[in-house]
Amino acid sequence: MSNFFTDNKDLVFTLRNIDLREAVSLREDGYKEAQRFDHAPADYEDAIDNYSRILTVIGDITGERIASRSRQVDEEGPHFENNKVTYHPLTQKNIKDLTDAGVMGVMLPYKYGGLNFPNTIYTMMTEMVSRADASLQNLFGLQDISETISEFGSDDQKNRFLPIFASGEADGSMDLTEPDSGSDLQSVRLKASLDPKTGKWYLDGMKRFITNGCAKIHLVLARSEDGTSDGRGLSMFVCESCPQLVVRRIEHKLGIHGVATCELQYNHVPAELCGLRRRGLTKYIMALMNGARVAIAGQALGIAEAAYREARKYASEREQFKSRIDKFPAVYDMLTRMKIKVLAARTLLYETTKIVDLRREYTRIADHTPAEKLSNEIREKQKYYSKAAAILTPMAKALCTEIANQVAYDCIQIHGGTGYMHDFNAERFYRDARITNIYEGTTQLQVVAAIGGVMLRTLDASMDKIDKIPCEGVTLRLKSILSGFKARQREAVKFISDKRDSNYHDLMARNLVENEIYLYTGYLMLRDAILCPEREPLAEKFILDAIPEFESRHMKTMSNDYSTIDKHRTIIDY
Numbered sequence: 001m002s003n004f005f006t007d008n009k010d011l012v013f014t015l016r017n018i019d020l021r022e023a024v025s026l027r028e029d030g031y032k033e034a035q036r037f038d039h040a041p042a043d044y045e046d047a048i049d050n051y052s053r054i055l056t057v058i059g060d061i062t063g064e065r066i067a068s069r070s071r072q073v074d075e076e077g078p079h080f081e082n083n084k085v086t087y088h089p090l091t092q093k094n095i096k097d098l099t100d101a102g103v104m105g106v107m108l109p110y111k112y113g114g115l116n117f118p119n120t121i122y123t124m125m126t127e128m129v130s131r132a133d134a135s136l137q138n139l140f141g142l143q144d145i146s147e148t149i150s151e152f153g154s155d156d157q158k159n160r161f162l163p164i165f166a167s168g169e170a171d172g173s174m175d176l177t178e179p180d181s182g183s184d185l186q187s188v189r190l191k192a193s194l195d196p197k198t199g200k201w202y203l204d205g206m207k208r209f210i211t212n213g214c215a216k217i218h219l220v221l222a223r224s225e226d227g228t229s230d231g232r233g234l235s236m237f238v239c240e241s242c243p244q245l246v247v248r249r250i251e252h253k254l255g256i257h258g259v260a261t262c263e264l265q266y267n268h269v270p271a272e273l274c275g276l277r278r279r280g281l282t283k284y285i286m287a288l289m290n291g292a293r294v295a296i297a298g299q300a301l302g303i304a305e306a307a308y309r310e311a312r313k314y315a316s317e318r319e320q321f322k323s324r325i326d327k328f329p330a331v332y333d334m335l336t337r338m339k340i341k342v343l344a345a346r347t348l349l350y351e352t353t354k355i356v357d358l359r360r361e362y363t364r365i366a367d368h369t370p371a372e373k374l375s376n377e378i379r380e381k382q383k384y385y386s387k388a389a390a391i392l393t394p395m396a397k398a399l400c401t402e403i404a405n406q407v408a409y410d411c412i413q414i415h416g417g418t419g420y421m422h423d424f425n426a427e428r429f430y431r432d433a434r435i436t437n438i439y440e441g442t443t444q445l446q447v448v449a450a451i452g453g454v455m456l457r458t459l460d461a462s463m464d465k466i467d468k469i470p471c472e473g474v475t476l477r478l479k480s481i482l483s484g485f486k487a488r489q490r491e492a493v494k495f496i497s498d499k500r501d502s503n504y505h506d507l508m509a510r511n512l513v514e515n516e517i518y519l520y521t522g523y524l525m526l527r528d529a530i531l532c533p534e535r536e537p538l539a540e541k542f543i544l545d546a547i548p549e550f551e552s553r554h555m556k557t558m559s560n561d562y563s564t565i566d567k568h569r570t571i572i573d574y
Contacts, residue, residue: 002063002067003056003060003063003064004058004059004063004067004132005056005124006056007063010346011124011127011128013528013535014346014347014350015052015055016048017531018350018354020048020118020120020354020357021044023354023358023361024118025044026362027118027361028047028116031043033110037110051121054115054121055121058098058125058128061097061098062128062129062131063128065094066097066129066133069094070135070428071428072090073088073090073091073094073258074133074135074257074428075257077257077258078091078258078260080247080249080250080260083246085214085247085250085260087260091258091259094136095139095140095168102115104165104167105143105165106125107119107143107147108143108146108150108162109150112150112158112163114162118353119294119356119360120353120357123298124350126140126141127298127302127305127346129141130298130299130300131302131303132302132306134255134256134429134432134433135257135258135259136258137298137299137302138211138212138259138299141296142172142173142174142211142215143165144174144292145172146165146172147291148219148284148288148291149162149165151287151360151364152236152275152284152287153238153275170216170217172216172218173211173212173213173215173217173219173262174288175210175218175219175220175264176210176221177209177210178190178207179206183441183442185221185281185285186230186234188222188223189223190203190207190220190223191203191205191223192222192223192224192271202268203220203237203239204266204267204268206266209263210261210263211259211260211261211439212259213250213260213261213262213264214247214260215241216240217238217240218241219236219238219274220236220238220266220271221235221281221285222271224273224278224280225277231282233278234281234285235277235278235279236273236280236284237271237274237280238271238272239271244267244268244269245264245266245267245269246265246267247262248262248264249262250262253435254431254434255428255431255432256432289440290389291356293393293394293441293446294349294353294396296400296436297349297397297399297400297401300397300400300401300404301345301403301404303407303408303429303432303436304342304345304403304408304433306425307407307410307429307430308335310411310424310425311407311410311414311415311426312326314414314415315331325414331414334410334413338406338410340541340545341403341406341407343538344399344525344542345400348396348399348400348517348521348524349399351392351524352392352396355388356389356392356393358381359385359389362378362382363385365378365382366378387453388458388459388462390452391450391454391459391516394445394449394450395446395517398437398513398514398517401433401437401443402437404433404436404437405436405437408430412426446513451509451512454512455493455496455512457490459520460486462520463482463520467482469530474536475530475536475539478522478526478529481522481543482519482523482543485518485519489516489519491558492511492512492554492557495557495558495560507568508557511554511556511557512553512557514549515553515554515557518546522542522543525538525542
């Protein structure tokens with residue numbers, strides 16, 4: 001028997017030790033929801049117990065059912081004929097199992113049939129689903145669409161759409177990308193036209209690379225303002241599948257074969273404005289993208305966990321030269337590095353989801369409280385958590401997705417020639433991992449999203465707080481190393497700021513962001529090691545391994561070589 005929650009010691013540790021008290025209390029309205037709904041928790045301990053119970057159920061479903069179906073789903077995938085997508089029968093079974101477990105509206109409010117869980121717990125579910133079948137996460141993880149309607153839609157839209165999302169009756173897609181726009185969403189051209197006689201909106205144009213584009217309900221970014229060419233002319237719309245919305249084709253992809261990635265043609269599709277005009281990209285889609293970054297980070301982490309376990313299992317069974325290969329230093333060193341990378345990624349991800357939960361709750365309070373009644377404390381917390389989420393979500397996505405690719409690569413390496421064969425799971429993990437640091441914003445775009453927070457030192461207060469925790473021995477030595485990192489990172493930020501060279505700033509941004517990831521994740525792992533001494537070796541391994549990487553990037557940033565950019569261009573043009 002395999003349970004993808006209870007067999008993951010680190011995930012269980014995370015649930016037990018992450019402090020969600022503030023976020024859960026706000027989400028449960030000071031636990032007054034328990035007076036209105038029988039299944040709402042009465043206090044924090046009750047909430048954690050409920051989260052653990054549901055996670056154990058999902059752990060059983062993913063470990064016992066979904067994982068065993070994943071290879072056949074990958075081999076055969078969905079069927080496309082006459083502009084209609086039919087998902088594989090095993091994918092349909094997977095969705096039914098999750099629907100029967102009542103987790104298709106994890107974050108939706110109780111009154112719409114949801115569980116009202118925080119994003120942190122939902123992300124734990126996405127990690128387990130992805131460990132079992134990464135492509136299934138691209139269906140299960142689209143709950144961010146219903147969450148967006150819940151946050152920004154009208155009461156009528158919420159009442160019509162959210163209950164059918166929560167029941168599993170409806171699925172969704174996020175229709176953003178177009179053939180020529182890619183990540184440049186400001187250049188979206190799909191036209192939204194308003195019929196002045198009826199007051200109804202219609203959509204015309206093309207979308208491409210749309211995950212689950214065959215869905216029943218679509219959130220669509222479209223150009224609603226004539227004569228505009230930037231993000232201020234875009235609005236968000238919701239529409240339902242209909243004959244005018246045509247799935248032209250599904251893509252033949254390297255990985256995540258179980259989900260359909262569609263090209264869509266809008267032929268005057270009836271639609272409804274969701275939220276206010278002109279706010280589609282500047283507010284709504286940006287909020288949606290924050291959730292999407294976290295979801296893909298969770299997907300990548302699940303793949304990395306699966307790849308690590310597959311490599312460890314194979315190494316413990318494979319014999320060469322009359323010895324198990326996991327006894328060879330070169331192999332167990334690889335396994336150790338894989339394990340530490342996965343643990344580090346998980347540590348950063350769930351600290352990020354906690355901040356995302358707090359950002360959501362304080363933003364909700366700020367948005368629904370008259371300005372004259374809004375306290376300075378609420379205003380300041382909303383401001384801080386918004387800034388922290390803005391830097392942490394791209395950092396978490398960058399770390400988790402890059403690590404997923406590294407761990408999947410090493411998984412094949414440990415398998416040797418067999419890992420290259422289609423008969424083993426290793427090559428599927430490798431193919432599935434590759435998309436994670438591309439979609440919902442490439443790693444390069446995550447750097448662009450995070451660099452502002454790095455330069456403003458948004459996370460310093462959090463790290464300074466950990467610095468004040470008393471410790472001794474190993475943890476004191478590790479704290480000293482991290483304090484040195486922090487001083488050099490501040491030095492590098494000042495150096496770049498003083499230089500006032502935008503080209504040099506942009507070229508060195510990745511070095512700065514990656515060092516911020518090493519620094520902040522190191523502090524989080526130090527905090528956990530102080531809390532739980534058995535985690536000291538984990539923090540020590542991560543921080544000591546980070547030293548040469550951190551120093552190398554720091555030296556590059558401080559090189560003061562104005563010709564560096566020209567040298568890059570010379571090499572490219574050679």
